[in-house]
Amino acid sequence: MKNFIRNVSYFLSQIPRWGLIIPILAAILFRYFMIENPQIIPEQKAEKEVEFHIAPTEQDMKVLEIINSLPRNSKVLILVNYGPESRYELETAMSALIVSLAEKNIGIAFATMIPNGIESAFMAVEKSIENGSFGKERFVYGHEYTHLGFIVGGSIASYLIANNFSEVRERDIFDGITDIRQPLMKGINEISDFSAVFEFSSQTFDGIPGLVSFAATLHEKEIPKIAFCSSDMLPAYIPFQNSYYFDGLVGGFRSLSVFIHEIHPSIKIERQYSTLSAILFYIIGLVVFANFVNLGKKDKR
Amino acid sequence: MNIFGNLGALTAVLLTLVVFSGFFRQNPLYRFAESLFIGVSAGYFAVIWYFSIIKPTFQSALHGDLLILIPLIAGLLLFIPSNSARLYSRFRFLPAAFIVIITLAVNIPIYFNAFLKEMIRTSVIPLFAFDSNGNLQIDVTINSLLSILAVTSTLMFLVARHRRHSNFIYRTGEIGRFYILVAIGSAFAYTLLSRLILFMGKIEFIINAAKIRF
Numbered sequence: 001m002k003n004f005i006r007n008v009s010y011f012l013s014q015i016p017r018w019g020l021i022i023p024i025l026a027a028i029l030f031r032y033f034m035i036e037n038p039q040i041i042p043e044q045k046a047e048k049e050v051e052f053h054i055a056p057t058e059q060d061m062k063v064l065e066i067i068n069s070l071p072r073n074s075k076v077l078i079l080v081n082y083g084p085e086s087r088y089e090l091e092t093a094m095s096a097l098i099v100s101l102a103e104k105n106i107g108i109a110f111a112t113m114i115p116n117g118i119e120s121a122f123m124a125v126e127k128s129i130e131n132g133s134f135g136k137e138r139f140v141y142g143h144e145y146t147h148l149g150f151i152v153g154g155s156i157a158s159y160l161i162a163n164n165f166s167e168v169r170e171r172d173i174f175d176g177i178t179d180i181r182q183p184l185m186k187g188i189n190e191i192s193d194f195s196a197v198f199e200f201s202s203q204t205f206d207g208i209p210g211l212v213s214f215a216a217t218l219h220e221k222e223i224p225k226i227a228f229c230s231s232d233m234l235p236a237y238i239p240f241q242n243s244y245y246f247d248g249l250v251g252g253f254r255s256l257s258v259f260i261h262e263i264h265p266s267i268k269i270e271r272q273y274s275t276l277s278a279i280l281f282y283i284i285g286l287v288v289f290a291n292f293v294n295l296g297k298k299d300k301r
Numbered sequence: 302m303n304i305f306g307n308l309g310a311l312t313a314v315l316l317t318l319v320v321f322s323g324f325f326r327q328n329p330l331y332r333f334a335e336s337l338f339i340g341v342s343a344g345y346f347a348v349i350w351y352f353s354i355i356k357p358t359f360q361s362a363l364h365g366d367l368l369i370l371i372p373l374i375a376g377l378l379l380f381i382p383s384n385s386a387r388l389y390s391r392f393r394f395l396p397a398a399f400i401v402i403i404t405l406a407v408n409i410p411i412y413f414n415a416f417l418k419e420m421i422r423t424s425v426i427p428l429f430a431f432d433s434n435g436n437l438q439i440d441v442t443i444n445s446l447l448s449i450l451a452v453t454s455t456l457m458f459l460v461a462r463h464r465r466h467s468n469f470i471y472r473t474g475e476i477g478r479f480y481i482l483v484a485i486g487s488a489f490a491y492t493l494l495s496r497l498i499l500f501m502g503k504i505e506f507i508i509n510a511a512k513i514r515f
Binding site: 085086087088089115118149150152155156159171202206208212213216217230231232233234235239240241242243244245252253272275276279280283 | 345346349350353354357403404407408410411412414415419420422423484487488491492494495496497498499501502503505
């Protein structure tokens, strides 16, 4: 067996690297353009359905249950703590959540602890409205959703949101006084007036996840808290998964894909997931191939 | 939407391609895109900071909320030039010390609760998990036991690595070192995955733009 592996690796080391990398890459691209995304070619307009095999885990089900149990006409707070670097991971999930909340007529107040989060929130709202299955004819700023703006200070900002929300909600992002111009914010005087708090995050504040510092300073106020984080933030969020800081965590592309698929099947994530899986297999293949080649070269020496 | 009718989308596609050209080698177009990105980011951040902090703060001060003058003065103190011979230069340390103290005051309880108390609690509880029928959930129990081993061995490695201890502590610390390597490796893999998704998103953006055009 050992000799067989050595022979194979020696054989591979004789072939120029690009001679193998290019055909594998071509196979991936072929799969993407011809099989998974054939509408790129003008003659083939019909999209082929891509099956989604992943079943939701217990944690995923818990998050879905919390969202489904939110009362109609209530209000939720969404902390948007991601920028363009995680847009492709989190934006679709956030727009799926917005579509789902809008169907139940739940008002959404956005706030952000990073400057980039302002744009991210509006882009997700835009994406939700553009979605074909968006149930509402009108989705008006100030009535159905609002943005309380950039709250400065990292973990101090989360302390403010948790304990001094009346200060935070004074003005919105367009400098509008919330009481007068924001009917959505009527009756919201403190954080417990929201029926849930969500965080979409791609960064930590002073090494602590935003929702963790928020929950740690919340002082026994019962309010469901759900964190959505990008793949690179998973190591920071996972340790708190079973703690009282979160009631649910959706982290990483796999969980986000399952969440989108379950909460709003009309938003197609299957193709993206399938392509990403193919690319990851390609990378693993490259790593294995590179090691084989290196092994062969060592033998040669 | 026609991509060529939308100047913003066209610019985005072109700039994406120009940035990708940096994969091969540095070129003037890549350097231009890099500088443009830094400039636009700085401008965007300046506008956000102005409208989110500076303007509302001054508005509050003009409406009689004079307490706001305290942080204003504290902020201005940070600009005092460094000159140890002058007594006034020591005032610049006051706001810096205040920032450090407040950050510590807020963060220490959070760190203690989140990273020590709660993380150890969630590693240990439930040590033996049972389902609704009272049967032992072997997978969850093994996971809990492994978590305890990970936490204790990692702590042992971090605490005792510079001292000569018994063979037992050394061996346990080595297990902890293995766990740290696994943690670093998984963090790196997750970061790679995240960047790949970003790359994929950009490719999809270009493909969609081309699809609309052609």
